[in-house]
């Protein structure tokens with residue numbers, strides 16, 4: 791089973807590199823977007839703000855530089871959830887779409903909730919962000935790195951579920 795999952799991840803990566811265009815949009819279809827190339831990261835985010843904006847225990851986001859993204863159709867509505875950081879949604883159907891803001895060395899970035907991609911199966915997560923804000927009753931048995939804050943920009947806490955004893 792583990793081997794199969796690994797094979798699927800490799801395949802998903804290969805497909806993403808070959809076919810550089812990915813499409814998505816909101817539930818009603820009035821806001822549409824297209825991304826070019828691979829995301830720089832795909833994170834499970836456990837922060838409280840993502841929970842509020844999405845009404846979910848955890849949210850998974852795929853991040854891109856702004857120059858990799860093109861929006862089509864109706865304009866997305868943006869809400870400034872903290873200074874300089876925006877969360878966008880469709881003002882017709884209410885689907886939460888993005889987190890947008892400063893990505894450090896990457897410049898301005900747009901992270902899409904992977905649930906809004908037409909084929910979220912291809913979006914294989916790479917890490918957990920804001921692990922300390924995770925709801926205690928929600929944990930998953932993957933071996934991905936878990937970070938204190940914005941993934942690679944913050945301290946690495948551990949790999950795998952917190953319930954698993956760390957190797958000696």
Ligand SMILES: [Zn+2]
Nearest residue numbers: 816818880883
């Ligand atoms: Zn919509």
Ligand SMILES: [Zn+2]
Nearest residue numbers: 835836837840
């Ligand atoms: Zn978050």
